[in-house]
Amino acid sequence: MSIPAYLEDRDGEHRLPLRPPGTREESHRTSAEEAEREHQTFLGTLKQTALELFDAGPINGPTDALEALKKIQRLQSSTEAAIAYIMADGVEHVSESFNDLISTEHPHSADEETAAAKSAACYGVDRGSEQIINSNFIAESSVALRESNRKVSKRMFHAKGLRHVCKNTLAALAAGEITVKAAHDIVKFCQDLSPEQISLMEQILLPMAKTAPDEAIYQRARRLHDRLNPDSAENRQRNALAARNVRMWNDEDGMATLQLHHSADVIHSINNSIKHVASQITDPKDSRTQAQVEADAFADVYLNGWPGTEAMPLKPRVSITIPALEMLANPSRGLAELEGYGPIPLGVALKIAADAPSFQRVLTDPWTGAAIDVEPKRYRPSQGLRDLLRHRDQHCGFPGCRRPADSSEIDHIEAYGQGGHTTRQNTHLLCKQHQMFKHALGWKVLACPDGSKTWISPHGLRSITIPESVSNVENFDHLNDHCPQRPEDETTPVVRLTPETRRVLSLDQDEDLPDTGTG
Incomplete structure (x- = not known):
């Protein structure tokens, strides 16, 4: 069983025993020697493993390939440890000088600085607060790493957890002894625990994490968390229910996914009801698979109501951009644009547009x-x-x-x-x-x-x-x-003013396109 995507949203720094900013000793070296020692700890193994991988030369047989894969796994672990170390220390350092940075890094005029201060008051934000500094540094890190803000926000959660809470786990990750997944799961299940309980969890799990599969570490960490968590199972379920939600994300090939996160009894009831509705479809000419029938039944129930009810159908609101010239040139290969999703086949777009009240x-x-x-x-x-x-x-x-x-x-x-x-x-x-x-x-x-x-x-x-x-x-x-x-003239597309083209471009039958002077 893997970690469901929706549970990731419940992870939060507030659930880790973090000390206040400015008091996290790990991010504040007292001497140049200490700084160099940490530099070697978090980047030394990374450098050594990369050199070993390079010096081994080309792959010569399956044994070489497997040895190279083991080194790459160590390299990935060391790289992730370095990212955690750099991110946790970086946001800690910027918190000490962020207000000064805004006014000095990119000089502003007095009017601009006044406008920025008014904007901060308008948005109700304190530019020196930990939340603002954290979110701003995550945005900058997203630019540096070329990753989404959501992914880097998750990175920051793991970075602070490893650097300031699960220090032994970070050391094992930097040495390439455990996988990135195992380290992240240990941090995840240290939420809501005391420092003493976290130390016990590391003591139990880290020796196993050096050889065991990731799934085994996840399951053991989850069970250990449930045993150590002082909160009752009833309270945990109540808090989990408060996080119920509906999420949607886009998939490939014109598809998307809708996810409902709710209590187990509600989900099972909905699932059983959908299977019951689907089981009533017994047309021998229906060539759909059982999974397709259930998916279509779920969509029909949501859009049109349960069978036998008088629920008002929900008319979907979508916005589609259909390129007129592509539609005329080759509608079987053209692509339209579905707002909020991206390109979809032109034929699908034309079917959706058939019911559109206006254009x-x-x-x-x-x-x-x-x-x-x-x-x-x-x-x-x-x-x-x-x-x-x-x-x-x-x-x-x-x-x-x-x-x-x-x-x-x-x-x-x-x-x-x-x-x-x-x-x-x-x-x-x-x-x-x-x-x-x-x-x-x-x-x-x-x-x-x-x-x-x-x-x-x-x-x-x-x-x-x-x-x-x-x-x-x-x-x-x-x-x-x-x-x-x-493009040069020879690559410029040629459009013939047929009656259909004139109609799409709203031109009268005797009207020509305006001369743009480009020849």
Whole structure:
């Protein structure tokens, strides 16, 4: 049994016996000799293993391959230990000087500093609080590691747990003696325990973790946690029930998953009910598998109500961008864009659109795919701009953030109060959290002529983001100050003005496309 994904969200630093920031001695060396000793501890094995792997030369047979795999496992463990050591110490050090950093790392004018202070007050944040410093450092680490904010947040949980709570586990991980999974499971099941109980858990589990499979360590850690946890099983179940939720994530090939996390009796009741509904479908001509029938029954029940009831069907709300020229050219191979998901087959999009109550035209760049204008009909300019940004950006524009357009707001790249205009060039979508990062925590964003954005973190890290609707970045140039170069004439697509094309482009039968002067 593996760790269910939804349980990961319940992990939290507040459940570990962490001392307050500034009192965590592990992150504050008292001498250069101590600093060098720790450097060797956390990076020495990593260096030695990498050299052994390289010096062994090319693989010559299965024995060499297996030996190389063992070294790679040690290398992965040592690398993860180094990341934990660096992240835990890094956030501890930045907490001592974050306010000074915001005002000195990227010099602000007096007006900008006043505006940042007002923004911090507006968002109700203390720029020196542990929570703000932690979340900001996680965002910067996400840029450095090129990983999602959620994954790096989980890394920080493990980093602090290993560095400040499970020190013996970190030492074993740095030496390559245990796997990353075993180390993370030990930290996970040290939550809600006292330092003495954690020491006992390490004493029992670490000798086994050097040879046992990860699954065995997970199961033993879980059982040991339940025995040592002073909280009653009833209280633990009550707290677990408080974390019930519904989650959705996108999969490949036009699929997605909906997950309900609830008490066992509710889940089993729902599962039994779905199986009962599916068992009533006995059409001999139905070629679906049992799993397909159950999945379809579950979807039908949710959208249309249980059989025999008069529940009002739920009309799904989706937004689809269908490229008109692809639809005319080759509808069997074209791709449309499902908002919040990405590309789906054009045929599927046309079936969904068949029930759409209305359409809205979106003008896209034929080379890059980026949305560049939205039909203004029936919309005030502000609504038209929001529609454009929703189609162009599709989600929050902060590096690595995927909060959808409906959870984001229009933000001015150059502040409106400093002369920035409310135009498509000077606006983008940002969620509430990353508006606060930009306006109160020293993050900067620059709009580049090619449509990309360059984000600069408080410590000077740079990350380039591109609007989600852009599908072709071949001619983008993020370094030089000019727009993407268009393809040569011989690669320019040719569109014939057939009656169908005129209809899609809203041209009269005797009207030609305007001359753009490009030949």
